[in-house]
Amino acid sequence: xxxxxxxxxxxxxxxxxxxxxxxxxxxxxxxxxxxxxxxxxxxxxxxxxxxxxxxxxxxxxxxxxxxxxxxxxxxxxxxxxxxxxxxxxxxxxxxxxxxxxxxxxxxxxxxxxxxxxxxxxxxxxxxxxxxxxxxxxxxxxxxxxxxxxxxxxxxxxxxxxxxxxxxxxxxxxxxxxxxxxxxxxxxxxxxxxxxxxxxxxxxxxxxxxxxxxxxxxxxxxxxxxxxxxxxxxxxxxx
Amino acid sequence: xxxxxxxxxxxxxxxxxxxxxxxxxxxxxxxxxxxxxxxxxxxxxxxxxxxxxxxxxxxxxxxxxxxxxxxxxxxxxxxxxxxxxxxxxxxxxxxxxxxxxxxxxxxxxxxxxxxxxxxxxxxxxxxxxxxxxxxxxxxxxxxxxxxxxxxxxxxxxxxxxxxxxxxxxxxxxxxxxxxxxxxxxxxxxxxxxxxxxxxxxxxxxxxxxxxxxxxxxxxxxxxxxxxxxxxxxxxxxx
DNA sequence: GGCTGGCATTGACAAGAATCAAGTAGGATT
DNA sequence: AATCCTACTTGATTCTTGTCAATGCCAGCC
Numbered sequence: 001x002x003x004x005x006x007x008x009x010x011x012x013x014x015x016x017x018x019x020x021x022x023x024x025x026x027x028x029x030x031x032x033x034x035x036x037x038x039x040x041x042x043x044x045x046x047x048x049x050x051x052x053x054x055x056x057x058x059x060x061x062x063x064x065x066x067x068x069x070x071x072x073x074x075x076x077x078x079x080x081x082x083x084x085x086x087x088x089x090x091x092x093x094x095x096x097x098x099x100x101x102x103x104x105x106x107x108x109x110x111x112x113x114x115x116x117x118x119x120x121x122x123x124x125x126x127x128x129x130x131x132x133x134x135x136x137x138x139x140x141x142x143x144x145x146x147x148x149x150x151x152x153x154x155x156x157x158x159x160x161x162x163x164x165x166x167x168x169x170x171x172x173x174x175x176x177x178x179x180x181x182x183x184x185x186x187x188x189x190x191x192x193x194x195x196x197x198x199x200x201x202x203x204x205x206x207x208x209x210x211x212x213x214x215x216x217x218x219x220x221x222x223x224x225x226x227x228x229x230x231x232x233x234x235x236x237x238x
Numbered sequence: 239x240x241x242x243x244x245x246x247x248x249x250x251x252x253x254x255x256x257x258x259x260x261x262x263x264x265x266x267x268x269x270x271x272x273x274x275x276x277x278x279x280x281x282x283x284x285x286x287x288x289x290x291x292x293x294x295x296x297x298x299x300x301x302x303x304x305x306x307x308x309x310x311x312x313x314x315x316x317x318x319x320x321x322x323x324x325x326x327x328x329x330x331x332x333x334x335x336x337x338x339x340x341x342x343x344x345x346x347x348x349x350x351x352x353x354x355x356x357x358x359x360x361x362x363x364x365x366x367x368x369x370x371x372x373x374x375x376x377x378x379x380x381x382x383x384x385x386x387x388x389x390x391x392x393x394x395x396x397x398x399x400x401x402x403x404x405x406x407x408x409x410x411x412x413x414x415x416x417x418x419x420x421x422x423x424x425x426x427x428x429x430x431x432x433x434x435x436x437x438x439x440x441x442x443x444x445x446x447x448x449x450x451x452x453x454x455x456x457x458x459x460x461x462x463x464x465x466x467x468x469x470x471x472x473x474x475x476x
Numbered sequence: 477g478g479c480t481g482g483c484a485t486t487g488a489c490a491a492g493a494a495t496c497a498a499g500t501a502g503g504a505t506t
Numbered sequence: 507a508a509t510c511c512t513a514c515t516t517g518a519t520t521c522t523t524g525t526c527a528a529t530g531c532c533a534g535c536c
């Protein structure tokens with residue numbers, strides 16, 4: 001994989017990452033010196049579970065999936081990372097092997113930090129260490145949120161939640177474009193592609209219509225309602 | 239809640255925590271100065287989701303559950319923490335409110351650090367910051383593991399995995415005692431108590447027998463096998 | 477000893493999701 | 507335009523899980 005120096009627009013994305021945004025300019029300049037970037041095609045594997053964790057990654061553009069292949073043959077999609085997000089911090093920090101694999105799901109521009117150089121900066125800069133804590137804390141919240149969803153919502157409700165996050169704050173009547181394959185969305189939500197199809201169908205009464213990769217939501221509030229309560233009324237404790 | 243100074247055996251538990259074990263003695267002595275401990279009965283709520291996150295917690299003995307109550311009425315159990323484990327690091331670090339609630343599920347001895355004092359030590363000690371990174375990374379792995387389980391295994395398999403972790407490395411014929419209510423185990427595994435009962439029943443053919451809170455496993459290897467493959471054969475890719 | 481209340485199991489049924497097997501629709505290729 | 511491929515949908519069936527109701531079991535209590 002051919003890697004190069006970052007352009008100024010790459011640096012703008014880096015600057016805004018949770019890991020670095022609290023850094024003063026001089027410290028960020030040192031970061032900029034050790035980063036390298038690469039353009040990768042869809043389907044490129046960045047690392048396999050078990051590989052030595054010798055790098056930290058960030059997404060400049062595109063989408064990366066972090067997943068684990070389990071013995072029984074199917075794949076658990078643990079996270080999807082887009083522009084401005086970093087991943088594999090914990091692995092690089094703990095050392096040893098990556099606990100999961102990662103690969104691009106669309107054409108991507110990726111930035112990378114080699115472990116030794118990054119570790120040097122980390123040891124020298126308490127601010128960077130805070131940034132790292134912040135990143136890990138955010139990841140932890142996201143994954144915890146996934147556990148909550150998987151434990152307490154059915155497939156339709158999880159899909160509703162997924163669509164609402166794609167709305168990014170817009171409310172009312174919204175049209176969103178699915179950023180990747182439905183098969184991947186299904187895996188991300190912990191279900192099979194067939195079930196995703198049926199879940200989309202099941203959301204039609206709640207005002208969701210799908211055409212190819214364009215989803216129209218009649219009213220985000222109605223969908224949010226469905227996401228919370230599902231079809232069944234909630235039991236109110238006395 | 240009445241809180242006191244730690245005894246020397248409390249300090250031994252603290253010393254072994256992932257957060258502190260890499261600290262040199264003088265730094266640990268500063269930690270010991272700001273910690274307080276309390277004995278709490280079963281069912282004591284440590285904090286509610288939304289409360290100001292002004293403390294970091296550790297378990298000296300007993301078990302604590304971290305959970306979220308969702309609007310629809312049921313509860314997602316996000317983690318169970320026992321002797322030597324810390325929790326709420328991320329919340330305390332990020333500031334703002336706790337994203338979840340926590341309470342004792344048996345009588346517990348708990349240690350606590352007030353945020354301002356802990357923050358002072360954290361700012362002054364890069365080693366402590368590393369310890370914090372380590373703790374968060376461990377939590378992240380655990381939660382990620384849960385997502386993988388929920389996405390790829392059915393209830394019986396998740397129960398098998400849970401029982402195997404209780405074995406703590408022992409193999410062959412093993413007898414374990416369930417550390418808390420079956421209702422709690424069910425919630426932890428993302429199912430209803432009725433389903434847990436049936437899952438136990440479903441594991442009988444795999445050599446699992448239950449009497450009250452004592453579980454006998456005929457052969458851990460056989461159970462591990464079931465946990466991986468379930469009843470259905472795996473598709474081998476060509 | 478007989479109540480009572482909390483946990484745990486069991487049974488019957490309905491909803492949810494996986495599986496297996498067709499079938500459809502687009503987009504790209506030729 | 508005919509084809510092929512892939513992604514997606516739909517249908518039928520089975521397995522898994524939630525729901526609701528009934529029962530058993532044990533512990534603490536009067």
